[in-house]
Amino acid sequence: MIKIGLLGCGNVGRIIATHAESIQVVAVFDIIQSRAEELAALCHARPYTDFDAFMREDFSIVVEAASVDAVRHYAETVLRSGRDIILLSGGALADEEFREHLIEAAREAGRKIRIPSGAIVGLDNFKIGQVSPPRKLLLRTTKPPVSLGIPVATRMEIFKGLAHDCIKQYPKNINVAVALGLAAGRDADVELWVDPAAERNIHEIFVEGDFGDIYVRVRNVPSPENPATSYMAALSILTLLKNLENPLVVGT
Ligand SMILES: NC(=O)C1=CN([C@@H]2O[C@H](COP(=O)(O)OP(=O)(O)OC[C@H]3O[C@@H](n4cnc5c(N)ncnc54)[C@H](OP(=O)(O)O)[C@@H]3O)[C@@H](O)[C@H]2O)C=CC1
Ligand SMILES: O=C([O-])CC(=O)C(=O)O
Incomplete structure (x- = not known):
């Protein structure tokens, strides 16, 4: 079972935590402690407000459902630690300099940045x-x-x-x-x-x-x-996670 770290304990984080069937949420991180604790209790994960402590947990992918700012702050550290990252706040990559820097970090670490379809299709x-x-x-x-x-x-x-x-x-x-x-x-x-x-x-x-x-x-x-x-954005992440290790890949 894929072990994930959840970055952001708001609306999408909660939907992921309550529908985590093909994945194991090991640790959750948010700036607000009560939110992290509440979500952690839902999916039997450990709650963190200290990012470095969160990163010491045993997971292979970080799912970001926090904010554009959170991507700017944490995504590179995630990649350089040897984990993939799924970005829902992919708007952070609109900044070309940041985007190229992050892609280079992923390339150097041999990891992947995944942008789900989120609230749109196709x-x-x-x-x-x-x-x-x-x-x-x-x-x-x-x-x-x-x-x-x-x-x-x-x-x-x-x-x-x-x-x-x-x-x-x-x-x-x-x-x-x-x-x-x-x-x-x-x-x-x-x-x-x-x-x-x-x-x-x-x-x-x-x-x-x-x-x-x-x-x-x-x-x-x-x-x-x-x-x-949109509710579909959370479903899109859950679907991406469900298919990550599926040998049958549908879609371009
Ligand atoms: N790509 C797509 O198709 C879509 C993308 N999105 C994006 O996905 C993200 C999550 O959505 P949703 O769950 O609804 O948002 P919420 O605001 O409900 O939840 C986000 C959570 O992350 C926390 N957070 C924000 N910044 C940080 C940070 N730097 N470090 C730690 N925690 C942080 C928030 O705290 P606080 O409330 O204090 O800020 C909040 O608890 C948003 O950025 C949203 O814009 C949403 C829909 C579609
Ligand atoms: O959920 C949506 O409809 C779109 C959205 O918020 C985003 O792309 O940030």
């Missing part, structure tokens, strides 16, 4: 953009006011621009845009909308290239404990 075949660059790559995200923490009376566009700028302003809401760009091999254009009529977190992806065109719409149920985060 990341595997958006990778065709690395072979045949798309003419258009746009993510239009629409969330309810509660997800963005922006109370509005009517539908409003709150950002239009490139993913690497959007993630700086909305680090808890648009990691998906950075993941899409990393898959497709170029920064994605982003429109971020807040809509009081929306009950779900909606991600629409538009791609055009030599292959033809794609339109994907995902209508995600917000997580009850953190409406900014």
